[in-house]
Amino acid sequence: MKNLENIVEDTAVELLKRAANILQNDYVAALSEARQKTRGEIGRSELSNILKNIELAKETSQPICQDTGVVAFMLKLGDNFPIRSKLRKILENATRKATNEIPLRPNAVDLFRGNTKDNVGRHVPLIYIELVEGDDLEITALPKGGGSSNVAAHSMVTPGLGWKGIKQFVLESTARAGSLGCPPYFLGVGVGGGEDYCMFLAKKALLKPFGVRNEDPKVAKIEEELLEKINSLGIGVMGLGEGPTALDLHIEIAARHPASLPVGVVFSCWAFRHAKGRVSKEGKVVFEYA
Ligand code: SF4
Structure with a gap:
């Protein structure tokens, strides 16, 4: 025994x-819905390749x-x-x-x-x-x-900038990530705590259930706003300029020092x-x- x-x-x-070997159903469904909504042929065909890859990995028990x-x-x-x-x-x-x-x-x-x-x-x-x-x-x-880890970003934002500075940093980080981390992305954003803890919060945020918004309506609204703005950056599926740049984004917040506003951004590629x-x-x- x-x-x-x-x-x-x-x-x-x-x-x-x-x-x-297996991508969770929610994420596969999100990629599949993205394929339906994507207008451009290149973005749609890349999403088809991704979905075929996911299907084959599951069928053949391979990564x-x-x-x-x-x-x-x-x-x-x-x-x-x-x-x-x-x-x-x-x-x-x-x-x-x-x-x-x-x-x-x-x-x-x-x-x-x-x-x-x-x-x-x-x-x-x-x-x-x-x-x-x-x-x-x-x-x-x-x-x-490694690809999506390499584009993770951290900043000690000027506290006076508040949410405006936080949002700007998340958008700039995503623009900088571009195609390097294999979009469409799932993002985790950690705000507050300390210079190291905000990165942990970002990873924790990444693992929140797909599509479920933050329990605080104010934070939930910012998640939606950021997701919309990220998707208007035009990076698209695998950086091809068509289809979604990100499929979900979660924020985790902690209290902070009055003189500090730490922000961490963690990305997962489509293969979350x-x-x-x-x-x-x-x-x-x-x-x-x-
Ligand atoms: S799909 Fe993800 S794990 Fe695979 S190469 Fe791209 S970033 Fe790396």
Whole structure:
């Protein structure tokens, strides 16, 4: 019989497999709707290629993109979940196993020794832990490709500019990203907290459910405004000038220092790969995505 450590490891491997090979239904539906709405032939045919790619990856159990990303796990760790300090080791083992079995492209490069060949390195897989009430461990696997990570942006906006400055920075960052991160994009924007925390908030924002607006109506309105303005930049599908530039955008906010207004912008390419599952302290596993 498997012990809890093996169950967590196997769950993480399965999540990486689902994330790498299957795009969630909501995102596929959004790409499909975008194809219907796109007027230009070039944009429409590129969206058809993307959708065919997604279909083939699912059918043949192969990664959606050759860049299977740097492996990251976002964890919600319940008060009573018994495994804590061993989680890093378990998730490293899961990453090695997934690299072999799926397979994933080796993407962890040691600055002195080169590619580690198994996607495990110093601080990699990236692990973010949020402490929550309850008995479960929730794991979200988020392998993120280099192209869209490279266009992430950060700024300490002049506080006096407020939301005007924040919006301007998000729009400028998207214009600068152009086609480099394989649009249509999904964006996460983090505002406040601190110079590092706003980037974490942006990543958290990225993972909010597709199409669901912020619980604060004022923030929700800004999300809609930004999405509209980004889509009038004309970057389009894969930078071809036709079809949508972004399909969704979420904002997460935190309080800030009176003299600082940190803003982080994180992009996902159209291949927004992530999968979520939950392990109870008794070892019951429930997959929430795909
Ligand atoms: S940005 Fe995304 S779709 Fe483009 S190469 Fe990287 S992982 Fe693949």
